[in-house]
Structure formats: C-alpha cells, structure tokens
Amino acid sequence: MEAWEWVTSIIIVYSLIVVGLGYLAWRRFRHTVEDFFLLSRRVGFIVLFLTLAATYHSAFAFLTSVAVFSKSGISFWVAASIWTPLAAVSGYVLGRRFHLIGKARGHITPADLLADFYESEALRIITALLMATFVIAYMVVQSLGLGIVLSVGSGGHISLAWASFFFLLVTIFYLVVGGNRAAFWTDALQGVWMYIGVWAAGLFIVYKFFPGGVSELMHDVRAVNPKLLTMNWPIELATSFIIVYSVGVILLPHMWLRYYSARDKTTLRLSTAGMALYVSSYYIPAALIGLAAAVFNAHGLVVNGHQILEPGYIGKLVSTYGSRDAVMAYMIYTLTPAVFAGFLLAGAASAAMSTLDSLLGATSMILTRDIWQRYVRPKASEWELIQVGRLWIIIWGLIAWYFTIQKPGLIFDLVALSASGGLQFLIPVLRAVFPTRTEWITKQGAIWGVLAGITVNVLLCNKFPFHSALGLPAYHAAIAGVIGLIVNAIVALVISPFTKPVSREKLELYREILASEE
C-alpha cells in the first residue's frame, strides 16, 4: 500500500471506532430528553474533564495553533497561556453556578437560565437564535479542519469538500444514534488521543529534523526571523484574544451544557484543574511544530538528497486550502512514517470531531427545547422531541458543510467570530449567577444590552461586509467582540435604572439555591 492509503485507512478505521462508541452510547440511552442532551446530569470526573478539555480544544488547537505559531511565533503561546487557564477558571466560577441553578430549576439550555431569571420569553428567543447562529462559524471551523485532515492525509486524492462531508456524516451518525452521551464518550477517547498525538508529533518532528533538539530549533528560528521568539502582538489585540477565547468560548452553548451535566461540585472542581493543565500544556508541542514549520518554510527541507519540503510551501497550502491551517496536517503527512501519520492525523480528526459533535448536540438542544417545544409544539411527546433534535443535528451539519466548501479563511479568526457572539451574554449571565440585591441589570437592560452588543460586534467585524457599506472602521472579530461587550454593558447599565427590576422573589430564590451549596 502507498503512504496515502495507509494514512487514509487508519483515519477511516478510527472513524469506525467512534461510530461504535456511538452505538454503545445508544444502548445506554434512557429515551428521555434530559438523558439525550444532559446524560441525566450524572457525568463523572474522567468523562467531564476529558469532554471539557476536548470540546474546548478543537481544530483550533490542533491545526490553527500551529499555523499561527508558524506566522506569529510565540505570541500565540504567551496569550494562550493566559486564556487557557482563564477559560478553566471562568468555567469553574460560572459553570459551578450554572450547575447548581440548572439542577435546582431543571434548566437544559442557556436560554432556560436567562429566561427563568429575567422572566422573559423575549430573552429566551434572542438567546436561542443568537447562540444557534453564532455557533455556525464554530461548526464550520471543525468541518473545515476535518476536511483538511482527510484531504491532506489522502495525499490530495480526496477533495476538501468530500473529506469534510465524510466526517460530517460520521459525526452526525453517532450523534443522531447516541445523543450527547455519544458525544461525551467519544470526547473522552478523543481527548486522550489528540493529546498524545500532538506531543508525539512535536517530539518526533523536533528530534528527527533538529538533532540538537529544542536548542537547535530555537537557533534556526532565531536565524530565520528572531521576532518569532518574542511577543509581537499589540496589547489590545492580545487582550481581545484573551477575553474572547476564555470567557466568550465558555459562554457558547456547547461548553455551557457540559456544566449542567456534571454529577456534583467536586467533579466540577477537579475537572476544572485538569482542564487548565491539559489545554495550556497542549500548546507547548504545538509551538515547537509551528516554529519548525517556519524554519522549513524559509529554507525548505532536504533529507538524504531529497527535497521533502520546498521553501515557501506554506504559500502553496494557502492557495489550495484557503488558509495556512493545513500546515500541521501537511507536516505530519510529509515528515512522519505513514502508519504513525495515520494515528497522528486521526488525533487531529479527534480534536475537530469532539467539538463538532458537541456543537451540533448543543445547537440541536437549543432549537428543540427553546423554539420547537416552547413555540411550535408545546405538547410534543419525549419521542417527538428526540426525533426533532436529531433532525436539527442533520440540518445544522449540512449548513456547516455548505460554508466549509466556501473556504472561509483562517480557523483562528472564525473561532474569534463565534466566541465574540457568546461574549455578549456575559452581562446578563453575571447578573443571573451573582444575584446580589443591588438592582444593576433589569430584563430590559439585559435584552437591549445584548442586542446592542451583537449589532456593534457584527457592524465592526472585518468578516462581515457591513463596515465598508457604512463607512465604519473594521476590526478583527476578537476586537469587535470586546467593543461590542463594552457597548453592551453601557446600554444595559443606562437602561436598567429606568425599567422594572428583576422580581425580589426570583432574586431570593436564586440566592437560596446558591447559598444552599456553600
């Protein structure tokens, strides 16, 4: 067999394994909505820790981190070493409260919590629709990543479009069959696989092609471009990344629902610490691979008289895949033995699939619970709701695939776009989970704040065309998201003193729920 056949076969075998796990999850399925989406709120430490880590880390971690390291150097590490622990900590601070309130009040979706606290159906609809819309960019990221992995792994024999379609079918299949239990279980497998994969790839590439190890790599990077070894992002850009990739991502529904599903507080506590260690240390080998990619891009790579990588090879990848995200997959495919490459690329697929399944599961949950059950068929049976949930998984998967084949750009930017939408819910969420007696945000304040924040975010984001039509400045999605959050907070704080506050009974109820566990 040729190298590409080995690699492709291993990736496909890996896909069959996760489908098998989906089947096993189906056998444990209790045929209730709560079990389909939240596993009956009984997820223990190992699965919760790995699903949090694997869901947080996606094609973003495995593919785009290496791509960004190869362009911006250790700037990515410096910022990521803040945003990853911050994501874990904010996940604990907010997630513990989501867990306690959700368990006491029977919440299943993010909109359940906000609509319940503010007693507002309008806020429910706004939350559900905005979250379902903004996560599309995140789904596209995973679908794109999966397409890159299989397309590169097949030596270009499978196009990006068909490669991503194949993986979408696999993910949709096990999710439709096994519900979110399948997503959690496969996340546990994928979390282990991708972590081993990135460390194995990093150590192999560095010690095989730089005999002096890390020290030689650093020497070569210094000779190619010493700026790659310093922090060279502007402070406002780095700070925006830190805010968006930590708090913004945690507020997206696929992360939020994981906090609902935890068994208890101890599980959450240990999972948070595990997540912080896992997600941040993951970027150390990614940095080494990215810096090696930059050296090879400058000089090329010749082994035993054969040109393995040409100088400027990253430029060619950009023209084929629409961004430099394929660097990691291409280096693994080109520089490692075929069987090893198959395992490593299956690890890359794990990273993307474990987030795609979570996103599809969470979006399906939102649309089923907050829209279908609430406004279309209030008397729908549990069976009907599960079938509707499955249908949403298929529809949203196909939407993601449509945008994937448009080659929408760098994964790093798409994740920022998605997380900037999640960030706009920070103000109403803080008010709900810290129910102080000070009346600082009301229902109207929350609604108009979110709408204003989202509007500013979309108008200023360089991924949308509106800024040029209106003559507005354009910013990276992360910066636009933070500006949106500032406007959001101002609008909420200005409107709130003039509108009806949250009911005293609801405040006291939430305070009691939170106090009962302290």
Add this chain to the structure above:
Amino acid sequence: MGEKGEQGLRVIKNIHGWLALILFLIYILLDYLLFFSKTLNSPAPTVDGLSRAFAYSLAVWVYGMIVIIYAAVKAWK
C-alpha cells in the same frame, strides 16, 4: 451578628479562595510584563537555547499551574 460581621466571616472562611484569586491575578500580570519590558521580551538565547521571552513565559506558566492546583485542592471546596 450584623450583615458586615457575616460578610467578614465569609471572607475568613474562604481565605484560600481569596489568596488563590490574588495569586492568579499576579500570574496574569506577570505574563503581561512581556508587553512592557524590552529586557524580558527578547529573542536572545538563555542557557537552554530558548529565547528569553519564551523561557520567561514558560516559567510564569508553571507558576500559574501551581496556583490552579492550589485553588483546586484548597480553595474550591
């Protein structure tokens, strides 16, 4: 006991939590030093070949992880 007294008791009871929070904020500030210090944010090699900026950031990260573990063990009970 008045409300202020109860608040004071809560702070004492959660002393590890406040300490962990302060140590975590110091972690973030230490990382941000790279934006302001040209001495630290340098590509010059350290003894192990890493750039000064990278070595500094890795050392700060190790400190941050110790803080997280401390918080998980002592503060978030």
